[in-house]
Amino acid sequence: MEKHFDAIIIGAGQAGPALAARLSTAGQRVAIVERHLVGGTCVNTGCMPTKTMVASAYAAHLARRGAEYGVVTGPISIDMGRVHARTSRVSSDAQGRDEEWLRGLENCTLIFGHARFEGGRSVRVGDDLLTAAKIFINVGGRAFIPDMPGVADVPLLTNSSILKLSTVPAHLVVIGGSYVGLEFAQAFHRFGAEVTVVEKGERLVGREDERVSAELQRIFADEGIAIRTHAECIRFAPHGDKIEVGLTCAHGAPAIIASHVLMAVGRIPNTGDLGLEAAGIEIDERGYIRVNDRLETTAPGVWALGDCNGRGAFTHTSYNDFEIVAENLLDGADRKVTDRIACYALYTDPPLGRVGISADKARSSGRSVKVGRRPMSRVGRAVEKDETAGFMEIVVDAETDRILGGTILGTSGDEAIHCILDMMANDATADRLRQTVHIHPTVSELLPTIAGSLE
Numbered sequence: 001m002e003k004h005f006d007a008i009i010i011g012a013g014q015a016g017p018a019l020a021a022r023l024s025t026a027g028q029r030v031a032i033v034e035r036h037l038v039g040g041t042c043v044n045t046g047c048m049p050t051k052t053m054v055a056s057a058y059a060a061h062l063a064r065r066g067a068e069y070g071v072v073t074g075p076i077s078i079d080m081g082r083v084h085a086r087t088s089r090v091s092s093d094a095q096g097r098d099e100e101w102l103r104g105l106e107n108c109t110l111i112f113g114h115a116r117f118e119g120g121r122s123v124r125v126g127d128d129l130l131t132a133a134k135i136f137i138n139v140g141g142r143a144f145i146p147d148m149p150g151v152a153d154v155p156l157l158t159n160s161s162i163l164k165l166s167t168v169p170a171h172l173v174v175i176g177g178s179y180v181g182l183e184f185a186q187a188f189h190r191f192g193a194e195v196t197v198v199e200k201g202e203r204l205v206g207r208e209d210e211r212v213s214a215e216l217q218r219i220f221a222d223e224g225i226a227i228r229t230h231a232e233c234i235r236f237a238p239h240g241d242k243i244e245v246g247l248t249c250a251h252g253a254p255a256i257i258a259s260h261v262l263m264a265v266g267r268i269p270n271t272g273d274l275g276l277e278a279a280g281i282e283i284d285e286r287g288y289i290r291v292n293d294r295l296e297t298t299a300p301g302v303w304a305l306g307d308c309n310g311r312g313a314f315t316h317t318s319y320n321d322f323e324i325v326a327e328n329l330l331d332g333a334d335r336k337v338t339d340r341i342a343c344y345a346l347y348t349d350p351p352l353g354r355v356g357i358s359a360d361k362a363r364s365s366g367r368s369v370k371v372g373r374r375p376m377s378r379v380g381r382a383v384e385k386d387e388t389a390g391f392m393e394i395v396v397d398a399e400t401d402r403i404l405g406g407t408i409l410g411t412s413g414d415e416a417i418h419c420i421l422d423m424m425a426n427d428a429t430a431d432r433l434r435q436t437v438h439i440h441p442t443v444s445e446l447l448p449t450i451a452g453s454l455e
């Protein structure tokens with residue numbers, strides 16, 4: 001059956017639902033199509049369940065350290081069933097709320113099914129052909145499983161299936177030492193698993209400055225998490241009821257035996273089964289939909305938002321894509337994706353908060369910069385909490401004194417980094433930050449001091 005709307009949104013992740021609400025409130029008839037669960041990756045298999053798990057793991061870690069704080073506790077054990085139940089509840093509550101809200105929107109129809117383009121203005125979902133003058137793609141991505149030797153011969157976990165474990169793995173091998181890998185590695189180690197992180201690059205979080213990689217590696221090693229870098233030739237083979245993970249490393253054992261293996265080597269966009277060619281929508285060599293600064297695709301009347309456009313890979317970037325598209329369409333704004341200041345956090349303990357350009361990248365780009373840095377051991381609040389691993393860093397343009405970026409690898413780094421982000425958003429100078437009085441005792445209070453001693 002053919003059904004006509006003013007707008008079709010494909011995918012109910014982090015941009016789609018908000019856009020559906022804005023367009024339908026503006027009086028447009030909107031269809032939003034979702035093939036699995038409302039809320040997409042973040043709510044169901046990404047941010048929310050992982051940060052819930054990370055919180056349980058932190059509780060376990062603190063409980064084990066209780067005596068250091070003068071809290072005498074008995075033996076610590078992990079009820080993985082309850083960890084799992086808590087994680088599922090947080091996700092399913094949010095998913096249910098989001099779905100109910102979408103269903104309640106006037107002028108908006110929520111349709112479950114796989115959407116596929118049949119032309120520039122038409123999308124098939126099952127027996128229905130939906131047509132609209134405007135189509136918005138918000139299909140996200142999924143875990144990438146590379147074609148490594150033995151990959152089809154053994155069971156491998158992804159960020160989705162690992163959330164279903166209701167027992168603690170004996171030995172979890174994590175392939176990939178970046179966001180997904182490190183957050184799960186530390187959490188499962190704190191739940192009691194032996195954990196080995198296997199990274200093919202020369203260091204963890206290879207996109208960050210070496211100082212960050214080295215400090216994270218030290219923190220992980222101190223906790224007892226094994227790390228194997230330079231693992232360039234990973235292969236898998238069944239080993240009884242276990243999995244042999246073969247590694248060709250510069251040093252160390254050639255293989256390890258795992259009870260479970262998590263693949264965390266990146267994500268690929270869900271663009272292969274969308275029929276994009278029928279609408280003339282171009283993708284790049286990695287499958288990301290090509291968009292311009294206003295997130296318009298190569299087909300008129302079609303936009304791509306969120307992870308599938310390759311312009312961001314976070315919930316906040318997907319949501320910001322919604323803001324850009326909605327304000328340009330409905331408010332006559334001229335917002336651009338390149339106006340966004342890069343910012344993100346890695347939820348290890350301590351977390352890494354990052355904004356703008358890093359010190360090494362600024363220097364290698366040839367810019368003249370000043371850098372201020374302090375170890376977390378100089379932050380009073382960190383000392384009081386006895387969480388002194390890490391450091392804080394601010395990067396400043398030596399000519400204009402404008403703040404270019406910041407790194408906080410340390411307790412509350414995911415929150416405190418916003419001081420630097422907000423200063424950057426207001427184009428403030430380091431001197432302005434230096435003059436700003438911050439609250440004592442906080443992690444943020446050292447930032448004005450650092451801004452006053454740049455080198």
Ligand SMILES: Cc1cc2nc3c(=O)[nH]c(=O)nc-3n(C[C@H](O)[C@H](O)[C@H](O)COP(=O)(O)OP(=O)(O)OC[C@H]3O[C@@H](n4cnc5c(N)ncnc54)[C@H](O)[C@@H]3O)c2cc1C
Nearest residue numbers: 011013014035040041042046115139140306307313314315
């Ligand atoms: C383990 C993990 C932890 C993460 N933690 C964080 C974090 O702490 N902070 C952060 O900012 N980001 C985090 N992320 C990234 C974040 O989850 C994503 O950037 C974000 O969810 C992207 O949102 P999106 O709207 O682009 O797509 P998604 O949330 O992936 O939503 C896309 C939706 O489209 C649907 N869909 C796909 N194809 C079709 C089709 N053909 N027809 C109909 N529907 C379709 C999918 O079912 C899905 O519901 C994490 C990711 C992972 C994997």
Ligand SMILES: NC(=O)c1ccc[n+]([C@@H]2O[C@H](COP(=O)([O-])OP(=O)(O)OC[C@H]3O[C@@H](n4cnc5c(N)ncnc54)[C@H](O)[C@@H]3O)[C@@H](O)[C@H]2O)c1
Nearest residue numbers: 176177178179180181199200201264265266313345346347
């Ligand atoms: N805190 C957060 O915001 C958060 C948390 C989790 C995920 N995410 C999002 O999810 C995306 C995916 O995260 P990710 O960690 O899977 O990918 P990633 O691209 O960030 O890192 C992949 C890692 O795997 C390594 N690798 C690649 N191929 C390999 C191989 N064959 N063998 C061993 N190692 C290999 C890479 O060198 C890299 O270190 C991120 O881009 C991020 O945006 C965000």
